[in-house]
Each structure stands twice: as structure tokens, then as C-alpha cells.
Amino acid sequence: SQTIHQWPATLVQPVGSPLSLECTVEGTSNPNLYWYRQAAGRGLQLLFYSVGIGQISSEVPQNLSASRPQDRQFILSSKKLLLSDSGFYLCAWSVGLEAGEQFFGPGTRLTVL
Amino acid sequence: RKEVEQDPGPFNVPEGATVAFNCTYSNSASQSFFWYRQDCRKEPKLLMSVYSSGNEDGRFTAQLNRASQYISLLIRDSKLSDSATYLCVVNGRNTPLVFGKGTRLSVIA
Numbered sequence: 001s002q003t004i005h006q007w008p009a010t011l012v013q014p015v016g017s018p019l020s021l022e023c024t025v026e027g028t029s030n031p032n033l034y035w036y037r038q039a040a041g042r043g044l045q046l047l048f049y050s051v052g053i054g055q056i057s058s059e060v061p062q063n064l065s066a067s068r069p070q071d072r073q074f075i076l077s078s079k080k081l082l083l084s085d086s087g088f089y090l091c092a093w094s095v096g097l098e099a100g101e102q103f104f105g106p107g108t109r110l111t112v113l
Numbered sequence: 114r115k116e117v118e119q120d121p122g123p124f125n126v127p128e129g130a131t132v133a134f135n136c137t138y139s140n141s142a143s144q145s146f147f148w149y150r151q152d153c154r155k156e157p158k159l160l161m162s163v164y165s166s167g168n169e170d171g172r173f174t175a176q177l178n179r180a181s182q183y184i185s186l187l188i189r190d191s192k193l194s195d196s197a198t199y200l201c202v203v204n205g206r207n208t209p210l211v212f213g214k215g216t217r218l219s220v221i222a
Contacts, residue, residue, distance in 0.1 A: 032209075034209065036212075042214065043200075043212055043213060043214030043215060044157070044200070044212040046209060046211075046212075049209050088154075090156055090157075094210075097204075097207055097208060097209055098144065098145060098204055098205075098207065098208075101147075101159045102159075102210055104156035104157055104158070105156060106155075106156055107155075107156050109154075
């Protein structure tokens with residue numbers, strides 16, 4: 001069966017510090033991968049998605065970046081965090097872009113102070 | 114106009130009540146429609162797909178009106194465990210899913 005892992009579960013970082021969140025998927029090949037952010041009391045905001053290794057589509061311009069160095073690994077990074085980067089970061093995978101079901105990881109709760 | 118719009122709620126209902134959530138979408142080319150459920154501080158999970166003919170899964174019924182670009186979710190005989198945020202989700206051709214902001218439901222004993 002397929003599983004998706006994210007770590008860490010919670011993170012507290014100072015403003016201006018770097019960020020690296022990792023997501024890995026097991027049990028499937030060539031998944032579509034996604035990074036979302038959910039700010040407190042707000043909806044899911046799609047940040048990046050990837051249909052293959054090295055292929056990244058950015059949905060919202062900001063100080064975040066994403067990379068996909070391996071088929072089942074998706075990394076979200078920032079060189080300098082802002083207060084507004086606080087939120088609940090969710091990684092997800094699906095079989096195809098139009099696939100009805102996206103499977104979400106447990107998320108990382110990031111607080112920037 | 115936002116791509117997917119939902120009433121944010123909260124909907125506070127007693128156990129056993131019937132509650133309905135509505136959702137509108139702006140992209141007339143949208144092909145697929147879903148309801149997801151998100152528990153507090155947890156990840157979203159697929160609740161059910163929404164088909165043109167309407168579909169039912171136990172106490173849950175989903176309806177789609179393509180002409181009005183409107184989706185609904187009906188929950189009958191509400192349980193305490195139904196308390197969650199319900200997300201309306203649509204997609205189009207070759208585009209990722211678009212999530213609504215969700216409607217929060219609290220079922221009260």
C-alpha cells in the first residue's frame with residue numbers, strides 16, 4: 001500500500017532563517033506531488049506541484065521554492081523565512097493531475113517568530 | 114469571482130439533524146467534483162466523489178448541477194463524529210484540484 005511521510009511534524013523558526021521540509025512517498029511510482037499551505041482559519045493554498053523528477057510548477061510567487069530530486073521525494077525550501085510563512089504545510093500525491101483523490105501527508109505545522 | 118466558493122459556517126447543529134452544504138465553482142470546464150473532510154489540525158481526506166446523477170453513501174448525499182455550477186452535500190442523522198470542515202473540490206482538464214476554503218460543521222450533543 002502507498003504511504004506518504006512528512007517531517008518534521010512541528011517546527012518553530014526565527015524570521016530570516018532557512019527552511020527545508022521533506023516529503024516522501026512509498027508504494028507508488030511516478031506520482032504527481034503537491035505542496036500546500038493552510039494558514040490559520042484559511043483554505044488550502046496550492047504552492048507547487050510536480051509531474052516528474054525536476055519538473056516544478058509554481059502557483060504562487062513567494063520566497064519559497066520546491067525541488068524534486070528523486071521520483072518520490074519532494075522538498076520545500078526557503079532561504080529566509082517571513083512571519084507570513086507560518087502555517088500548516090501539507091504534501092500530497094496523486095496518480096494524475098486530474099485524479100480525483102489526492103492523498104495527503106500528516107503535515108508540518110510551522111511557526112515563524 | 115473565486116474558483117470555488119463555500120459558506121464558511123460554522124454550522125452548529127444538534128445530533129440527529131440534517132444539514133446541507135453548498136458550493137459554487139466558476140470554471141465551466143470543470144470535469145470532476147469531490148467533497149473532502151478535514152478534521153481539526155489534520156490532513157484532508159476524500160469523503161466522496163460527486164457524479165452528475167447524484168450519489169449517496171450511507172448518510173451522505175452529493176448532488177451536482179452543472180448548469181448552475183453548483184455542488185451540494187447533505188448529511189442526514191448527524192453524529193458527533195461528523196464534526197469537521199468539509200471542503201468542496203473541483204478540477205479541470207490538466208490542472209490540479211482546486212479546494213474551497215471549507216465549511217465548518219459542529220454537531221452538538
